[in-house]
Amino acid sequence: MNQYLIPENAIITVAGTVGVGKSTLTAALAEQLGFKTSLEQVDHNPYLEKFYHDFERWSFHLQIYFLAERFKEQKKIFEMGGGFVQDRSIYEDTGIFAKMHADQGTMSKTDYETYTSLFDAMVMTPYFPHPDVLIYIEGSLPSILNRIKERGREMEIQTDVTYWEHMYERYSKWINEFDACPVLRLNIEEYDVHDPESMKDILKRVGDMISTSAASK
Numbered sequence: 001m002n003q004y005l006i007p008e009n010a011i012i013t014v015a016g017t018v019g020v021g022k023s024t025l026t027a028a029l030a031e032q033l034g035f036k037t038s039l040e041q042v043d044h045n046p047y048l049e050k051f052y053h054d055f056e057r058w059s060f061h062l063q064i065y066f067l068a069e070r071f072k073e074q075k076k077i078f079e080m081g082g083g084f085v086q087d088r089s090i091y092e093d094t095g096i097f098a099k100m101h102a103d104q105g106t107m108s109k110t111d112y113e114t115y116t117s118l119f120d121a122m123v124m125t126p127y128f129p130h131p132d133v134l135i136y137i138e139g140s141l142p143s144i145l146n147r148i149k150e151r152g153r154e155m156e157i158q159t160d161v162t163y164w165e166h167m168y169e170r171y172s173k174w175i176n177e178f179d180a181c182p183v184l185r186l187n188i189e190e191y192d193v194h195d196p197e198s199m200k201d202i203l204k205r206v207g208d209m210i211s212t213s214a215a216s217k
């Protein structure tokens, strides 16, 4: 146990819409805590760029790819006995992305059903521990769009702003209904990743949340 009362085998997952700051916060918290990171790999994804050019053609391929990658990470976290900060949850793949494309008609009904049945089968395996806490990062849409622009991934910058608007709305609803584990909501205006005190404050809140949740079980 560390000074934050976070168990050494804990799993802390960072969630939120594209560009909000998940990867950056994941790295900063893991460093402060001495935990390992589970990061989303964008550079080696063989479908992502194609997907942004043609959602209909590639959305199913991309979801299967992300599901496989995410599941391998879950398995790794399980086998290594936890102690991870994880960049994005598997719940977002299904609850936000796959659903959004199915609803918008850029993933067929059959493909969505195939994807969902595979996801459900994977969740039922022992490799699927729920996080101890899910940190949900939120902020204003203009600030997030600005971050997407500044980060400079051309495929995201070229994507119509309505895509990000729809995703933003979905995330706001999704998090209000999310109940798979305790949630710590953080606004991007309330922390500074470069300030160790600010990271410690977040970790203290994570530790409090884990202790409260353990006491109520």
Ligand SMILES: Nc1ncnc2c1ncn2[C@@H]1O[C@H](COP(=O)(O)OP(=O)(O)O)[C@@H](O)[C@H]1O
Pocket: 016, 017, 018, 019, 020, 021, 022, 023, 024, 025, 147, 148, 150, 151, 188, 191, 192, 193
């Ligand atoms: N706390 C922060 N303050 C200012 N800029 C940030 C902060 N967190 C992330 N950024 C910047 O915002 C952009 C998106 O951050 P990133 O962590 O890659 O987001 P995500 O993983 O959620 O897509 C990057 O350019 C990053 O440097």
Ligand SMILES: Nc1ncnc2c1ncn2[C@H]1C[C@H](O)[C@@H](COP(=O)(O)O)O1
Pocket: 016, 017, 018, 019, 022, 023, 040, 042, 048, 062, 063, 066, 088, 092, 093, 094, 097, 098, 156
């Ligand atoms: N499940 C997903 N479906 C479609 N696109 C996805 C999915 N998961 C991540 N993405 C995209 C969104 C971004 O362009 C990159 C990386 O996400 P980020 O939020 O920047 O870490 O992958």
